[in-house]
Amino acid sequence: MSRAIEVQDLTRRFGAFTAVDAITVDVEAGEVFGFLGANGAGKTTAIKMLIGLLAPTSGTARVAGFDILTQSEEVRRSIGYMSQRFSLYDDLTVRENITLYGGIYGLTDAEIRERGDGMLETLQLADTRKALVGTLPLGWKQKLAFSVAMLHRPKVVFLDEPTGGVDPVTRRQFWEMIYAAAARGTTVFVTTHYMDEAEYCDRLSIMVDGRIAAMGSPAALKREFGAPSIDEIFVRLARPAAAGAA
Amino acid sequence: MRVRDRLQALRAFVTKEARHILRDRQTLTILLLMPLAQVVLFGFAIRTDVNEIRFAVVDPAPDAASLGLRARFAGTDRFRTVATVPTVAALEPLFRRGDVEVALVVPRGLGDALRDGTPARLQLITDASNPNTGTTMQTYAGAVIQQWQAGLPGTRGAVRIEPQVRMRFNPTLESVNLFVPGLIALVLTLVSAQMTAISLSREKERGTMEILLVSPLHPWQIILGKVAPYLLLAFANVVTALVAAWLVFDVPFRGSLVLLLAASTLYALVGLALGVFIAAVTDSQRAAMTGSMLGTMLPSTLLSGMIFPIASLPLPLQVLSNIVPARWFIVIVRGVMLKGAGVVHLWQELAVLTLMLVVLLAVATRSFKARLA
Structure with a gap:
């Protein structure tokens, strides 16, 4: 199996503070990889380096087979990204948002129409295509944002806390969409604060103070730590760090 | 193929920007009517009747x-x-x-x-x-x-x-004539520098800027896409101000309209580069608005010769006025409109503006990359 993401000793320092400390992670193609960590553990910094928003201090990484330092253009074309902040334009309609992202990623007008219609059909949002995104409920917006991030069929999609503030039913539906994307071969790299969601991942890592403190499948991690849930492991790993910081 | 993709991406982005502008009817109306209102208001305010x-x-x-x-x-x-x-x-x-x-x-x-x-x-x-x-x-x-x-x-x-x-100053006694060029500079500054700064910082604030930067769009495509619709708006504003000044106050237009529009484009681009820079160094729409107010609107009004002649300013401010783009632009507009001056007479001012544009563009792209890359 080829690797979708290869990270080797990736480090980012801000002055004297090391936000990400020589992390090494491999993610297989088609995997749903959960990237966990407490607030301030360095998750967002790590993701920003992988998607090219931040230059690493040292270390290397390849995403979708391309070097993030020397082939950033190819990396950008191969990935999708949905941030924890809402990523569509409120003052544009659903259709206009789709047209914009399709256009940016170089889809033809016909492709945009075809994929956009298919997407709205699947989401059962076909009636809303002329509605301003700002008027939609948050849950719909998040699902829409995810689908738009997948419009150009990226090899790897990065989701930074995609289900923040969303109700449990919508979260469930959201994860069904994530599985469907993985089944089509897209690698999903997702951060979350919900530990039940962590259990849905094929594999996950837990970041503490810029380092990866644990990595493996949910089942393997529970065995390793002798804990009944990921939640338990997370708290056990994160607590000493929090105590140290205080 | 590559080039076609690039152009298509740019087209998609410009379309989006145009939609933002067209959708916000209120702001658009204000921006379109502002030069008209200002020419008329200021013109009549200056020609006010006197009593006592x-x-x-x-x-x-x-x-x-x-x-x-x-x-x-x-x-x-x-x-x-x-x-x-x-x-x-x-x-x-x-x-x-x-x-x-x-x-x-x-x-x-x-x-x-x-x-x-x-x-x-x-x-x-x-x-x-x-x-x-x-x-x-x-x-x-x-x-x-x-x-x-x-x-x-x-x-x-x-x-x-x-x-x-x-006479204390303004020897020609034609204040409306002198005022209209300053007004054009002010409107252009507002539309180019301030609107660009606000619209870019809005993307940053909402988090959509990250999405754009992660996309295959190049920073220059983002900047160009932001700038192009406002440039069009700026053009409309210049023409409105000229027509209003001519219809209402008989302000003469003696020079070349092409030269004036070309100089306006140059000046608008300087403003846009300033706007990009301000957006890059500020973190919120509010900060960008204040920044562009202090950094562009105030100097364009006070240190440009629009209201107070440069010669009447204290020496330190006279020196400072040299880095205010409006100071040079107003000389060009006055020259073209009132004296029918051509490139031969105005090449120095044009050269200064071009130099400013080059420097600001370099600084803007740099700060843009440094902040976001």
Whole structure:
């Protein structure tokens, strides 16, 4: 199996503070990889380096087979990204948002129409295509944002806390969409604060103070730590760090 | 293929920007009507009517005729006599303090001159530091004198009125003419620098900027896409201001429209680069708005020669005014509009603006990358 993401000793320092400390992670193609960590553990910094928003201090990484330092253009074309902040334009309609992202990623007008219609059909949002995104409920917006991030069929999609503030039913539906994307071969790299969601991942890592403190499948991690849930492991790993910081 | 993709991405992005602008009807209406409103408002504000003009008389040897003339002035509600002095020299401090706006100098022996039929010379001194009111005041004073003269019984002598205008600045007395170029600069600054800064920082604030930067769009595509629709808007504004100035105030247009629009484009681009820079170094829409206000609008109004002539500024501010793009642009617009100047006369100003553009673009792209990459 080829690797979708290869990270080797990736480090980012801000002055004297090391936000990400020589992390090494491999993610297989088609995997749903959960990237966990407490607030301030360095998750967002790590993701920003992988998607090219931040230059690493040292270390290397390849995403979708391309070097993030020397082939950033190819990396950008191969990935999708949905941030924890809402990523569509409120003052544009659903259709206009789709047209914009399709256009940016170089889809033809016909492709945009075809994929956009298919997407709205699947989401059962076909009636809303002329509605301003700002008027939609948050849950719909998040699902829409995810689908738009997948419009150009990226090899790897990065989701930074995609289900923040969303109700449990919508979260469930959201994860069904994530599985469907993985089944089509897209690698999903997702951060979350919900530990039940962590259990849905094929594999996950837990970041503490810029380092990866644990990595493996949910089942393997529970065995390793002798804990009944990921939640338990997370708290056990994160607590000493929090105590140290205080 | 590559190039086609790039152009398509740019097209998609520009379309999006245009939609943002068109959807926000309120802002768009304000932006489109602003030059019209400003030309009309400022134009009329400057041509405001005058009442209660502070009036002084120099009457070294009062006689029946001069007292009659003074009574005429006292009898109108336009003039309020605040001083009667024996010599012209005594007027100086009054003018300097602004106590007096118009002064009438009556010669010795006015009554004798009128009776004998020898010409009499009345001198009118007007403070024209506000040029339009200055002209108006002088006209009123002249009218009062003429009325007085017409009411004199059987006068054979001719009274000659000799107007003398004391000018603080603005020697041509054509404030609307001088004002319109400044107004064009101001509107362009607002649309280019401020709107770009706000619209870019809005993307940053909402988090959509990250999405754009993660996409295959190049930073220059994002900047170009942001800038292009506003450039169009800026063009519309220049034309509106020119047409309004011409229709309402007969402001002449003597030079080449092409040159003016080209210079406006250059100036707008300088503003846009400034806007990009401001957006890059600020973190919120509010900060960007304040930043562009302080960094572009204020200097464009106060240090550009639009309101206060550069020569009248304190030396440090005169030096500072050299880095204000509007200062150079206003010279170009005044030259083209009022004097019909061409590239031959204005190449220095154009060169300065071009240099500013190059420097600002380099700084802007750099700060843009540094902040977001």
